[in-house]
Amino acid sequence: MVSSSSSSSSGGGVGGGSPQLAVKKGPWTTAEDAILIEYVRKHGEGNWNAVQKNCGLLRCGKSCRLRWANHLRPNLKKGAFTPEEEKTIIDLHARLGNKWARMANKLSGRTDNEIKNYWNTRVKETPTRRFTDLP
């Protein structure tokens, strides 16, 4: 069912589908990061639920995928968006709407979450402040 991914895999909370496997939530530790990196190095991306099963990582597959995509991927570009990237985001948003993953595809090194946060906190909320810099 649809709810299986939320209730069983991700749990929809702590210990959702598998009573024996408590799912940890909250900030990731460096140890957890290391486990995830090692897993992806060996098995590649995908099968995120297998990380929990094979490595004993107390995180749902959903959380693992997000962590990898947003912080652990080797080609990630960290730091502030450049003016050129800003312009690209605005242009892509005008064309695609809230299709953050599509935008992330165009902006290599940037993640959908990063773009989404950027748009919601800096572009969408304060367009005048950002682009006209009115006092």
Place this chain on the structure above:
DNA sequence: AATTACTACAACCGCGTGAAG
């Protein structure tokens, strides 16, 4: 120096889609 408000970032939850059995 202390308190309050605002901004930015990270993570979680729920829904939808696709693939496999």
Place this chain on the structure above:
DNA sequence: TCTTCACGCGGTTGTAGTAAT
């Protein structure tokens, strides 16, 4: 052909840090 499982996307919420009063 139908049912179930897993993955990915988008939206929302919470926490931390910084600045201003």
